[in-house]
Amino acid sequence: MRVLIVDDDFISRRLLQKILSVHGDCDIAVDGVEAIKAFELAWNEGKPYDLICMDIVMPNIDGQQALRTIRELERERSIHFAHEVKVIMTSSLTDPESVADAIYKGGATAYLVKPISRFSLVNELQKLGLIDRITSPEE
C-alpha cells in the first residue's frame, strides 16, 4: 500500500507515519502544493497512492482545495470512481458542520478528527478495505 501523509505539522506527521509505516510505504508532504505534486508524480510513475491522509488546515493550498484538485485530476484522467484514491481528511476542527461540509464537497472518502490514534486510523483503514481486518494492527 502506498500512502501519502499530508500535514504541515512535523510531530503530527511523524505520528501518522509511525502508525502507517507498518501497513505500507509512506510519503510525506507538508502542504497542499506538495500533496498535488506527489499525487501527480505517483500517477506518472504508474504507482498511484492507495491512501492519502490529509490535514484540512495547511498553508499555501489547504486540504480542501488540494482534495478538489486531486479529484479534478482524476476526472481528467477519467479514472472510475471505484479506483479513486481513498482520501482520509484529518481535522483538528471539532465542529462537525464545517468538517462535513468541506469534506463532502471535495469528495473525501472519510474523515478523522484529531487526535488520531492508531486504533481509529487502523479501524478506518479496515473499513475502507485497505488493510485486512484479521491483520493485527502492529507488525
Next chain:
Amino acid sequence: MAKKKDGRPISRIRLIPGLLLAMALMTAAGCLYEVLAALWGEVVVTGRTNHFIGIAFFMIVAWLIVYYLLGRYENLYKKTQEEIAERKRAEEALRQVPAMLEKQVAERTVQLARTNTELQREISERRKAEAELLASRAKLQLITDQMPGMVWTTDKDLRLTEIAGAGYSGLRIDTARFIGKKLHRIFREGKQGSERLSTHLMVVEGRSGRYEIGLRGHQFDVRVEPLRDGTGRVIGSIGIALDVTSRKRLENAVERAKEYAENLIETANVMIIELGLDGTINIFNEGAEQITGYSKNDLVGKNLLTQVLPPGEYNYVREKFKEWQDGKLLLPISFESVIFTKSATERFISWQVNEIRDQDKPVGAICFGIDISERVRAEREVASRNQELFALHRISEIILGTESIDEAYQAIIEEICLATGFPVGSIEIYDEARQVMIVKGMTGMSSGPGSDARGLLDETLSSLALRTRKPVIETAALSKPEYADGLVKELGIQTFVCLPMVVKDRFIGALVLAHPSTVEVGGNLLSLGLSLANELAVFTHRIQINEALKESEERYRKLVEHSPDAIMVQADRNLIFVNAAGMKLLGAYSEEEVVGKPLLDFVHPDSVTLVKERENLLEGGADLPFVEEKYIRLDGRVIDIEASTVKFSFYGKSAVLTLARDITDRKQAEEQIKASLKEKEVLLKEIHHRVKNNLQIVSSLLYLQSRKTSDDQVLSVLRESQTRVRSMALIHEKLYQCDDLANINLGDYIRSLTSYLLNSYGVASNMVGLKINVESAPLGLDRAIPCGLIINELVSNALKYAFPQGRKGEIFVNLLRDGDGKLILMVKDDGVGLPEDLEIADAPSLGLQLVNTLVRQLDGTIEVGRKGGTEFRMILS
C-alpha cells in the same frame, strides 16, 4: 245588467215614472248636501268645485237606486207575463204528452241496448287488464320481497302506502304496522330524523335524494325517488334501501387500515423516505424529521443523495443507486450509513431499501431507516474500551519485557502516544526528596529523557497537578501568556493534557500528552488517558516500593548479619539460616557446616528436655522469654547460652527463629559473685556474733560490777547501763540469727527485750502485764538500734516508777507504720504517771535525755500524754 235579463229590451216609456222619481230624489239629495255642507262648513270638503262633485255623486247614487227599483219592477212584470205564457204552453204540452212519451221510450230503449253491449265489452277488457296487472304486481312483489333491502312508497303527504323487501325479514320488523302512518311519525326526532324527512319532502317536490340509515345494527343506503303516475305527475315517493352493512364494515376497515398505516408512517420512530427514480424525496415522515432535524418542507422534492448523505457514504450510495437505476442491483438492500442532521451531528442509520413497482416497472424506492446511533455509540464505547485494554496490555507487555526501567518508560510513552494520537508525550515522576519532577520517558521532543531533561510541565503546572491531583486540559496553550517561555511555545503545542498519577493518595507524577493542534479531549480519550496514567502510576509505585523494599531488606539483612546475637532460623526443625554471630556461637566457619542440620544436634543433653518442652509451647503459640540452655559447639566445647524463640513466617513457610547469646563468661562471673557474696554473709554473721558476744561481755562485766557495791544509786546506774548494752546486744543477736543480715524483725526483738527487762527489774509478770502490738515490719540496723534503746529506756522507766508499792498495771508497746511509711512508736503504762512538773525536753534523768536525743536522731517528734498513766507517742521518720 238589468237590461240584459232575459235578453229582452225594456221600453223607454216604462222608464218615465222612474226618471221623475229620480229627479225628485236628486233634488232632495242636493238640498241634503247643502244642509250638510252648511253644517260642517269647509271641514270635510273645501272649494267650490267640490260642491259639484258632491252634487254629481249624489245624483248618480240616486239614479242607481231609481234604476234598481225600476228593474225590479220590470222583472216582476216580466215574470208575471212569462208565467202566463208558460201556463199556456203547459196546457198545450199536456195535451201532447202521451205521444212524446211513446217516442222517447222507444229512443231510450235503443240507446240502452247499445250502452249495454258497450258495457259488456268494456268489462271483459278490464278484467283482462286487471289480471295482467295482478300478475305483474305479483311479480314485482316477488322481486321486491326478494331484494336484499327495503322498498317503500308513500303518497304525497308522506303517508306510507307500501313496504316490501327482504331486508325487513332480517330485521323482524312488523311492516304492516307502519302502513298508513306518516313518515313524520316514523322518523325519530333529531337531526338525522329531520334530515331524512327533509329528503323525503324534497323528493315529493320532484327531486331525488339519498341518505343513510342504521337499523338494528344494519346499515342501509337509502335512495329516495319521486313516485310519478303515468302522466309524470308526482304522486308520492319511493324509497329503496339497500343493506350496506358488510360493505360499510369493509369500507370502515379499509379506512381504518389506511389511517393506521398513515399514522404508522407518520409517527413510527423509523425514517421512511420514498424516493423517485432519480432520488427525489416524495415522502418524508415524522420519524425522518425527528432523526434528521429537517422538516418535510426542507427536503420533499429535493434529492436525498445530495442533501442528506455525507461524503464517504455518498459515494457508496450514489454507486448503488446508479446500479439500481441501471437495473444491475436488485432491491431490497440493507446497509448502514452515517447521516448528518440539520444541526450537523452524526447519526448512524440502518437502512432497508425496497423497490416500489408499478406494473412490473420500478417507479421509486422506499427507504426505511432505523436510528442505530445509540448502538453504534455503544459499539464505539466498546471499541474504545478495547483500545484501552489493548493499550494497557501493550504497556504490561513492555513492563514485563524490558530490562531497565528507563527503557520501559520510553517504550511506554511511545505506545501511549500511538494509542491516544497525541504526538508529544512525557512521563514525569515526582521526586519527593528534591520536590522536582523528573522526566522519565518522552516522545516528540528533541531532548531525550534524563534527570536534567526539560519536561513539558513547567513548575506552575506541575505544582497544580501536585496540588489538585486532577487532570489539567488546555486546548489553546499558544495563546496563553503563562506558557510563553516553555516547551509549549518551542514545540508549537496547542493542546495538552496533564494527567496526574496518584496511588493511594500519593502523588507519583504525571503523564503529559500534547498535540500541536487544537483538538477535542473527549470523554473516551480522557478515560483512556486516565487508565494509562493509572497503570503507569501503579507501575511506578511498584518500582518505588520495590526499591524501598530492597533498601529496607538490605538494611535488615545488615542488621541481622551484624547482630552480635546469634540468629538462627529453623524450618521443619532444620536450620535454614544462621547469621555470622550464630556461626561463631556454634563454632562453624561456613554456612554449609550448620545449614540443613537440626538445631537440636547442638543442644547439650542437659537441655534437650527443656528445648523440647519449649518447642511444644511454641507450637501452642506462646511467646517464650529468654532461658538459659547449654549447647555443644562443633568443636565439642560446651557453652551456656541464653535463647529466645519465636515462630514466624519465613518466605511463606512456618519457621522458628532462635535468638541466642553466648553467656558462658557471664555465667562464670555470676557464679564467682555468688560465692563471694556467700563468703561475705558468713563473715558478717560472724561479726554480729562477735559484737553481740562483746556487748554481752560488757553487760556481764557491768553486772559483776554491780554486785560489788551496795549503793543504790550506783546499782541503779549500773543496771541501767547493763540493760542498755543488753538491748544493743540483743539486736546483733537477732541479726545473725536470721537470714537477712540487713534487716531485723522488730516484733521478735521487742518481745525479747521487754521480757528481758521484766526479768532484769525483778517484776513479776502477774504484777505488770506486757501488751505488745508490733507490725512485723523489717527495719534497718541503723534505725533498729535507736528504736531498741528508746523502748529500753521508756519500758525501764515505767517498770521503775509507774508501779510503786506493788501496784499492778500494764505496759503497752505499739509499733505501727502510718500511711506515709513513718513509724509510730507508743509506749504507755497505766501507772501513777509522771510528776506534774516534769518536762520531757529538759528532764534531769539520763534515760529521758537519751530518749530525746534518739528521737531527734531519727528525725522524729515526741508527745507525752498524762491521762490515766503515762503515754509516750513518737513519730519517727
